[in-house]
Amino acid sequence: MSKTRTRFAPSPTGFIHLGNIRSALYPWAFARATGGDFILRIEDTDLERSSQAAVDVILEGMAWLGLTHDEGPFYQMQRMPRYKEVLAQMQAQGLVYPCYMSVAELDALRERQMAAKLKPRYDGTWRPEEGKVLPPVPEGVQPVLRFRNPQGGSVVWDDKVKGRVEVSNDELDDLVIARPDGTPTYNFCVVVDDMDMGITHVIRGDDHVNNTPRQINILRALGQEPPVYAHLPTVLNEQGEKMSKRNGAKPVTQFRDEGFLPDAMVNYLARLGWSHGDDEIFSRAQFLEWFDLDHLGRSAAQFDEAKLRWVNAQHLKAMADDALAPLVAEQLARRGIQADERLAAICGLFKDRCDTTVALADWAARFYTDDAVQPSAEDRAQHLTPAVMPAVAALADRLEQLTSWDKPSIAAAIKEVLAAHGLKMPQLAMPVRVLVMGTPQTPSLDAVLALASQQKILARLRSA
Known part of the structure; x- marks a missing residue:
């Protein structure tokens, strides 16, 4: 069996939150548990929405949580020559074809299909077939490139979360894999990246499950066997909605600033979709010893800050005083307070009463300021x-x-x-x-x- 190679491939179009970072935790853990490699890829082809600030939060958040990558980060925008090289190969092999259908024509086609209660999809107007006469090429129109999706049969894979998934090829239209200006589209870039990087296991959110049959077909057209897929259920916020920045999700780095411990976050996130019997509190080493893809949950997990605080409190209590002191010193420094050699003993005395290093710093600050905390x-x-x-x-x-x-x-x-x-x-x-x-x-x-x-x-x- 080949060496395990997993990847995390976030888009830097918004600040990474706990729902996103869980999709990094599991592939990282699987790579570590199996002695494999974990690759970090930044999918930054959305130039309008991508930002360096969002990239920084991804890198900071992963570093804080200790989710170290073995290769990368690779940036898709820097790999454009490679994508275009593979596109040219596919054109030469007849695996793609130019399509001159305009956006207006495509919209009109979809409206007719919906009026007839049909699934809206591209109808293959420009797909070359033996004996078929294609429409005349319109002047001054730059075509998109479409992938010749197989006709008939099905795409089947055994998903490590969802079980056997089968999608008829007749449900899939010919995907646009290059825009009129020649830039490749997301689904194509992902396939080339997974192929070039030798990815053996794709562990990602189930919002990508509809892309999977298309990506499998492109991989097979390129002579590659697809990796193992595991599509993780959504993480919901406390209101039961999909966790997102739009719904008030916090950047991962905010939890660091609010005094949560990285090992506690790993412990809590691990349980948002995976379990090891009834174990609630465990170390990073135990998690990596136990982790596999066979115990991933099938139902959506809901974030619960009270539970996170409880988990953090357990890790806080178990942490050595001298290891805790530097973290509390950081919190004190933000308040302009310089700690001294007493801090480890202060942490030891008060940590059982606290659920974050911020709460512990609240106690410690009373030893370092001249003004007493005024009682109620x-x-x-x-x-x-x-x-x-x-x-x-x-x-x-x-x-x-x-x-x-x-x-x-x-x-x-x-x-x-x-x-x-x-x-x-x-x-x-x-x-x-x-x-x-x-x-x-x-x-x-x-x-x-x-x-x-x-x-x-x-x-x-x-x-x-």
């Missing part, structure tokens, strides 16, 4: 009562006397103040947390205080 009026009224404030003042005095600012020394000071004032831990800890962190809910109080500077804690306790 409700928390202030509930916890900073006249009855407890003497104990808070006593704790400030006791903490000021500490010569070692560490967790055991702070814990001992708190214990002394509790005993002296006849209080239980929550009665003192809640108001101290409100003053120090702006909220009554934090991890262990002595651990929180130990990570902040002694001067800052004293200032906040005496600010009430």
Whole structure:
């Protein structure tokens, strides 16, 4: 069996979103799982709508998710001489023919067909056949080139998602594969690319399934056997519509900026159309060990941000503190905050409470800014009562006397103040947390205080 070669071939006509990037994840994973190659191709022939900014988001998004390609990126616009070379070969072999039917004539033909309740399709007016007299060539008209689609029989393939698919050749008209100016069309470019790049498996969205029988026929006309196809069901947004920029889908890179982890995104995206038993949380290595094309789902998957946040939270908790710290430092830097060596310990203390690195940075920022987070009026009224404030003042005095600012020394000071004032831990800890962190809910109080500077804690306790 030949080496697996898969590809991702996005069009840079809009910012790549999660629905698009899933069509990169599966071919990447299949190539990695089978020791094959993953090729990146940019289908940029739509000059009006393609943009460098969209290309940049594709490259950034894939790099962030770790979907590294082995070859490419190849740009179709740079391969035009090759397409024209193959077109010339096909003309010489009689596989294509010039068609002079104008757009107006084609529209009129379709209207007549629809009025007669027929499927609108090109009727082969200019297709040369033995004994057929073609119409006179109109003057000054540049023809399109049409592919001589086989007549009779069917195109059949075993799709790894849809199962056996059969399309009658009589349903397919002769496809335009070159425009009047000689530039090749999308379906033709794709075939030449897949042929030249030796693609063995085409894993793509099922919006391409109608192109597949045409592409198979062109490949076979060129003497090639078609690859294995797997057409993935659509990814729906939270409203149940097809995910698209028009329907509010976010660029993939926005999830990076919002504090999601690449491994969590890979985990979540993998489950949008593939499964390994009931496993919900898994590492990248496990995913690549388990991934195959036999467990791809047949029904549309729906994006659920709450589920994504849950998956991200699980990965956040499992991540080593020193690996998490640089990601949180990036988030802090965007706020103009410079982190220090305490950050890994801060991450370890608060990561169980967070679902993104942004949420973790919200906690961390409280250790790096001089201004305390202001508690809500409700928390202030509930916890900073006249009855407890003497104990808070006593704790400030006791903490000021500490010569070692560490967790055991702070814990001992708190214990002394509790005993002296006849209080239980929550009665003192809640108001101290409100003053120090702006909220009554934090991890262990002595651990929180130990990570902040002694001067800052004293200032906040005496600010009430």
